[in-house]
Amino acid sequence: MPMKLYSAPASPYAAKARMGAVVAGLPVEITNVSTASEPADLIDTNPLGKIPTLLNDDGVNIYDSRAIMQYLDRAGGRKLYPRNAAKRTEAEVTEALCDGICDALLLIVYERRYRSEELVHQPWLDLQWRKVTRGLEVLEKRLPRMGKSPTAAHLAIAAVLGYLNLRFEGQWERGRPKLKAFMRKFEANFPDLARLCPQAD
Ligand SMILES: N[C@@H](CCC(=O)N[C@@H](CS)C(=O)NCC(=O)O)C(=O)O
Structure with a gap:
């Protein structure tokens, strides 16, 4: 089973x-x-x-x-994280960064989804968006090279970029050429994985 x-x-x-x-x-x-x-x-x-x-x-x-x-x-036989300890830590931190950006994005989505319009608290949305902005800035500078098989870090990056494309299209791309190129390359190299990225329900 x-x-x-x-x-x-x-x-x-x-x-x-x-x-x-x-x-x-x-x-x-x-x-x-x-x-x-x-x-x-x-x-x-x-x-x-x-x-x-x-x-x-x-x-x-x-x-x-x-x-x-x-x-x-x-x-699954250690296919998701680098074997080298320092590289594994780097991959885990990149994954944590991507997940943290998702946390901030989700808080923005939920604030708009679950509160009535007059109760939406703009300073809270702004605080979360600053986290997203800083996180993407760091990610733009520390993108891992794409090898034959993606690590958890590559998957986490593809997941957050897929979510941004789904819910925040047109709001995150400016000044982020490396992140945009990453997603194009991921889709070209790993089409079967890219199909599993966030999709509209
Ligand atoms: N830290 C968790 C976050 C998971 C999470 O917040 N998932 C969202 C969907 S994208 C969820 O289940 N939301 C429903 C809720 O918070 O009740 C993880 O990495 O799995």
Whole structure:
């Protein structure tokens, strides 16, 4: 029986995990859920009700996305992180940076989605957008070279850029030629992975 991955098409963290499973060579059965409706099977698997959540063959529940990536790396024969310790740390920090940018983007999306218009707090949105801006600036300067097989860092970058394209198109690209080139190259080199990037639900 394949492992079960609770997911949603648009989720950047779930996109990273979907791609991670492919790179690790581990089949997963994708179960798309709407977290807002708090489905019982998701809540039973992860009390936080968040995606991605992985249920492995032994019935072990694994979350969040970084724990899933580390698990997939161990279970799939160490294909997701560099073997060299310093390079692995670098990849993990790049992944954390991408996830952190996603955190800020999600807070912006949720502020607009769950509050009525007159209650949306613009200074909060601005604070989050400054995190996004600083994060993308750093990412533009520290993009990892793309080799034959992507690491978790490449997947995390593709996931956040895919999410930006989906929800913030036209708002992030200026002055970021390297990030735009990264995404084009990722799509050209790894079309099967690029298809798993965030998509409209
Ligand atoms: N740190 C978590 C973040 C996961 C997350 O926030 N996922 C969003 C979807 S993109 C979610 O489940 N949101 C529903 C909620 O927060 O209740 C991870 O890396 O997996």
